[in-house]
Amino acid sequence: MLCDECQKRPACVHITKITNNQKVDKYLCEQCAKETGEIIFSTDHKFSVHDFLKGMFSHGLTDAPPKPVACENCGMTYQDFSRTGKVGCSSCYTVFGDKFEPLLRRIHGSSTHTGKIPKRSEGALKLRQQVKELRHKLEQAIANEEYEQAACLRDEIRQLEKELNAKE
Numbered sequence: 001m002l003c004d005e006c007q008k009r010p011a012c013v014h015i016t017k018i019t020n021n022q023k024v025d026k027y028l029c030e031q032c033a034k035e036t037g038e039i040i041f042s043t044d045h046k047f048s049v050h051d052f053l054k055g056m057f058s059h060g061l062t063d064a065p066p067k068p069v070a071c072e073n074c075g076m077t078y079q080d081f082s083r084t085g086k087v088g089c090s091s092c093y094t095v096f097g098d099k100f101e102p103l104l105r106r107i108h109g110s111s112t113h114t115g116k117i118p119k120r121s122e123g124a125l126k127l128r129q130q131v132k133e134l135r136h137k138l139e140q141a142i143a144n145e146e147y148e149q150a151a152c153l154r155d156e157i158r159q160l161e162k163e164l165n166a167k168e
Contacts, residue, residue, distance in 0.1 A: 002027075005029075009032075012029060071092045072091065076088030131157055
């Protein structure tokens with residue numbers, strides 16, 4: 001098989017590129033591969049897996065490290081949080097929420113607070129939590145095609161929502 005570029009020398013390099021879901025196969029000779037910069041041939045026979053993987057996964061990326069995201073309210077970065085273990089302000093939870101969620105799940109087993117409820121707001125919060133649990137059960141009943149049970153759960157949710165509206 002001849003080189004796709006020069007059509008003179010035999011092809012010894014096969015390159016497959018996938019860009020924007022388009023697959024392009026190239027068969028090049030050693031000289032054309034060097035000239036296009038697709039592959040760098042060197043005389044030393046040291047092979048670095050790290051450099052190979054870096055080249056594979058950083059194609060088209062700049063070498064400049066990304067600027068760390070900081071909280072607009074307090075200026076704290078995620079690296080600051082990692083170093084101190086303390087959150088700067090309440091806005092940090094929205095800025096770093098995607099990074100906090102897996103961390104909270106790993107530490108606490110869940111990313112939602114299910115602790116104690118203050119006495120003065122116990123009734124409404126308890127009702128909201130019951131409605132949330134019943135909605136989850138309703139989704140499961142519908143998924144399992146248990147429509148009679150789903151209808152009962154729907155009615156129970158409506159009753160609790162009426163109680164909740166009356167308390168608020």
